[in-house]
Amino acid sequence: MWAFIFRRLLYNIPVYLGIILLVMLALRVQDPVYAFLGKSPDQAQYDRIREDFGLNRPFVVQYVDFVKKIVTLDFSERSWDKRMPVNELIATSIPPTLLITLPQLILTGAIAISIGLIAAFFRGRGIDKTLVFLTVLGMSVSYLVYIVMGQYFGAYWLNQKLDAELFAVQGYDERLSTVGFWAGSPIDALGQWVRYCALPVMIGVIVAIGYDTRFYRAVMVEETNRDYITTAKAKGVGRTKIMFVHMLKNALIPIITRIMITLPFVITGSILVEYYFNIPGMGRTLIEAIRGKDFPVVQTFTALFAAVFIISIILTDVLYALVDPRVRLK
């Protein structure tokens, strides 16, 4: 197993170096310092920024230097726009993202797989048709509409009706990013999580559930036609056992694929949700950096996201082998 992982990592090194090369070239097509400084730049200011960030050095030197920084995880250069070290930005952006994306991933997965199973089991019947109709309906509505409606009804109308502050219309309590807060006062932490994160999570689940349910239903429907299901039925195995034991186990490969495809977004975050709910996560940080022409942040984040994607692909292969003995780690 370790040899397989090592081999996969090795094969992906040239791929990653190529990605870094492309990213660095793409970010230098337009002079990043000029883009950042905007109207009437001062030549001295321009020269100083170029020198500070080493952009006056030959490209090869910059490339080697950046690769070295990635390998040693040295992201200490400062953001041009936010004046903070990039590693500090990453460290402060990951927890808010995880507090949204992890519950969202787990809830979406659990609910969508369950609905998919139910719909597949009652294929063609009223319950299946209703569920399919609802998922298609859910998919047809824009994410932004859910956010705007969610903010209005969830964080304004509901609060008015309850005369309480169940959900915040936006914002984030940075204490939620600290382990100490969760360990020291878990009830308070949960309260703050509900206030700031529960609504974005619910909206994220509602949006994702349509797509996931349709996929899982198709997977389950395919499984219901397999011989082993007929055999199980012939042997008198109960419906629930067939669904949750036999069918689910055999459908794990496409389920893993689906979840692993989503996994990088657990780190990269949802730009829309983070932006509209003013949650300072990875997605929002990146989009702000792009808007602010914040070259060091854009370059580092892009390299980081590429690494996360490659790692998740390797993990997917490993998980295939773990859940299905027919897949050989060769």
Added chain:
Amino acid sequence: MFRTTLKNATQSLICPVLAGLLAAAPLAALPSSAEANEKVLQLPIRTDGPKTLDPVAGSTTYENMAVSQIFETLLENKYANPYEFEPRLLAKLPERLEDGKRYRFTLKEGVYFHDHPAFPDGKGRRMVTDDVFYSLKRIADGRYQFKNWWLLENTILGFDEFKESQNASGATFDYDAPVEGFVKINDREFEIVLREPVYRFLWVLSMFQTSIVPREVVEHYDNPDDFGFNPAGTGPFKLVDFTPRRRLIVERNENYHEVRYPARDEWSRDDRRARMHMAAGERVPFVDRIEFTMYVEDQPMWLDFSRGRIAYVEVPPEYFDQAFIRQTRQLRPEFAQRGITYQANELLDFIFRGFNMDDPIVGGLDERGRKLRQAINLAIDLDEFSEAFYNGLTVQYDGPIPPGLDGHPEGGRAPVSYRGPNLEMARRKLAEAGYPGGRGLPQLQFYTSLGGNNAQQVEMLRRHLARVNIRLEPILVDFSTLIEATNNRRAQIFGFAWSSDYPDAENNLALFYGPNEAPGSNHYNYKNPEYDALYERVRVMEPGPERTALYEKMRDMLIEDAPFVGSMARTRYYLVNPWALNMRPTERYWSWFKYVDVDDSKR
């Protein structure tokens, strides 16, 4: 059996979640950390807020908003009349010597910096003359990327030379090196000698970038950026917590020097009717704590205002009709009944389309070029632009001087005016320019930035000009490319906007001063020796009828030469919740939060 399993599963999963949410709700509703008897003012910051609290590193309005609570400037806009300034860290207004070439300053007594570990025993010390010189020298320090150097460039005697020598390759910036124009008399008195008498210098001293900072606190940190996260000024509030993009909390500075609310007679009759004078003569600040919330999107800000959670809101355009009756611009009764009040402020905007005067087709001060530009002006309907793209919330005016400033034409109409739409006259001018019916005139290139509704604006512009057979080729580029195209004089016509840095028309008239040509702020490359001579006269003059007359003359010269199509200024509408007292929102300066009080019984 399956149904039973499903039901059980549903109950076991959903019930605890709902119960948890409801149980957690009251906890979430608790106030963060403010004491119950504290007066807390909750304020919005649009976008993700300030990036730094260091005055010399700041440039945006959000940095201005935050910095102005912690730091102070020598002069400050008057709350009762922001078009004038008053001494803040000074005992009196600066004395004008040598016809305005030299100013003598006397610092106010009893001004102390906030406590900080960099001071002996951590206690803030008294502000002295050296702090002023140090703070101004920081603007010339390359470590701050000369972000605000434009404020003092070519202004103070010997300061440009100081900047050059201190930032020369291999040199270490020496804050103790002398500047010819900085003359220390004693710890409380000093003089600043200017290269030439420039009246705007006093406005510069009211801008937040020139706030006074203590040297030992700045130097307490190894990295020049760190002071921006650990500031200590003389302002009415001290920093409690600043987490960029998340929160900004400041609390009352108990050692704040004596500053009082404007006296009754300083307020206009309208202001007194709005009860703005009620706190006259009282010592400020009124509130114990200010909590800023950052809003990157408008809906959350609007909903929070509607719930009474923030003191005021700048009405986002898409919510204008919810709050106001468009035809009358009056507040809707349901808002008025809740005690919400509103204020409308005209911004110091100059929204225009500029011509590159170096261009062989649209440029030049000869009759051909001038008449072509006048024809383009006459073909464009700014009122339609205002209705379509600004909800009708702009003021259209002739010339480059925004409403509220000396030299702005009465009613927006100058004696000379080529404001459209006047298609008949536009066609006549076009013919006089040598392009009868648009014949012989090549397609004109219009550069503007991508984003917003610029693509739609361009379509309207094309349609307006097509009515007189002028063809326009739109070139939509990102902002940096637009700047590049204007800086290297490639853009034939370009779309920009200018917001005045200080409330003096001189700031806008400088945009057409020949020596400021591209890549300077004169993107039009307008070079008119007569205009330049007038500008050199007005920039050293004090406000008064004589200066205003010259402003008007320069304005009319520009209207006649038409190096731009314009102009428009937006009007901002603000709503104020009834629990926020003495509130007069403005974006011209941000040190006014100290005058605001809260009445929690009205929440």
